[in-house]
Amino acid sequence: MPPHEDISEDVVELAKRRGYFFQTAQAYGGVAGFYTYGPQGAGLKQNVEDAWRDRFAIAEGHQLVDAPTIMPEAVFEASGHLDTFDDMLVECAECGESHRADHLIEDAPGSDVEDAEALPIPEVEELLREFEIGCPTCGADLAGEPVEDFNLMFGTNIGPGDSQPGYLRPETAQGIFVEFPRLKQYARGQLPFGVTQIGRAYRNEISPRKSIIRTREFTQAELEHFIDPEVDEPDLDAVADVECTFYPVSEQQADDGEPIRATVAEAVEDGIVESDWIAYYLGLTKRWYDRVGVDMDRFRFRQHLPGELAHYSSDCWDAEGFAAGDWIEMAGFSYRSDYDLSKHAEHSEEEFTVFKQYDEPQTTKQATVDPDMSELGPAFGGAAGDVADALEELAGEAPNRFDAAAAEPAGTVDVDVDGETYEVPFEHTGYAVEEVTEAGEHLRPHVVEPSFGVDRLLYVLVEHAYREDEIDGEERAYLALDSEVAPTTVGVFPLMDKDGMGERAGEIASELREAGLSVTYDDSGAIGRRYRRQDEVGTPFCVTVDHDSLEDDTVTIRERDSTEQIRVDIEALPRLCRDLRDGVRSFDALAEDAPAAE
């Protein structure tokens, strides 16, 4: 455990009071696992999503999609969510503990059941009895206890009645995978290409906890990068020198294991991160998190332990931020091979492949048949079609049989169909050896998946930005949010609402809004109170119109964290504020040049 305290109570209270996030429908007693973002939170979320889109879609040259949140049952049959999202719970009548019934059966002494999850409920109940399984907690006999099915997916009906079952997606990714055949066309059939999606996903969690960290409706930002595993390589040079904290399996399992500081290049070289693709995205992600305001002293990449790995994923890392007294998973990076596309290929009518053209067309000699059905039909009746298929197969596997039949007069080719042997006269097989030119092959891409939890990132950003200090002996709490994501960029105040200062400040607020800035105007009470109010919501800059402003068209601009002020021309404000927000200019640098305001 790192030496960080749990400040979540203060953070959650501030979030509620200042309009970041709060529990949904409290007028009706509230509902567990659902949160509403207030004015500030919605702004922060939008800015974070924009920043993610800029970095992981636009800057990487990837596509965007926006798929429905409801999908028909078939999609989740294929993806495996219908099965694997289904937990079989059995509750002990003695102590009240709930246990995974399928796990109990698999682990029972003398049990050779390997995939109890796939069994129907009555059978599982029967097996509980058969193996005389006791409650792992208190030992009481579990025989006869009902096994309940709990599916983490929200179900619904599509259209009237219940003819067409559908589910709210438990992850946004399937919306990309199912549309692969079309998406690849938009990529002109060329690998590699990436597709991103930001959207809501739904899981009927048994026990939602910790405010927006674990909810039943949440927002994901996912990227599916489709690659040719044989050829495609990430641009590791671009992130080679990014220094990260890695917490690999070996260190997690060692008694005195510690996270390792290393650059991405070192991590790849030393084999800490196995996949170059994962390493690439870890580097990109660290840099991006740092930019939007995750505290890198409370951040690490942790490798999944063998038990955590999904069966299709060879190597998997999580991005974790320390918040609410614990390490929180903010993003997952997995190399999913061709698992998802294969599943959909299996269950649907489509191939889910791309055509990969060879550098040179490859010409091979290939045996082909063209059976004369007008002869085979009368001769073999209903079996004729199968015989023709068998001939085709035989031509591919054992062309020498045809050669042998051709060599002798009245030669026949014998094929077996359903245990019967059919003799086909050689001249009716249409056998020939042709030169076939292949321009390429159909290839099922592999998938590299960085998957971000937007809500969790938001929580971490707010908690990592939370500061307390003292200004002139007065305690202050503020959010040191990065100016790029802060929901409000500039507060505009008249020192007092008189002598025309209010009007002038109002004009300035309008001008800044027209310049595309998020502005709040406040003329209430004492100036200090207004500064504190903006400090608490995390507004990075405040502009104040005072008496001098009316004389010389200058105002003071104050920076949140330092509370320092400088005096600048009103005319320069829109450009200046935008530059400050976007990080093009820094307040510190300005403060050195500009005269400090008293």
Place this chain on the structure above:
RNA sequence: GCGCCGGUGGUCUAGUGGUAGGACAUGAGCUUCCCAAGCUCAUAGCCCGGGUUCAACUCCCGGUCGGCGCACCA
């Protein structure tokens, strides 16, 4: 889903079998004017349902929501 603890204005909190008080915040006004000052006034509350009782925010039961622990977390 289980166990323990809890739910009082927007936020934090005091309190009682006879329906509630404070602090902060918010709004209006006065005053002051570059960092939560002061004064006046105002807005605003006992989670929901049932029971016991003449009377329930208070006691009991159930629910719900939250915190923690267990389990769960593809």
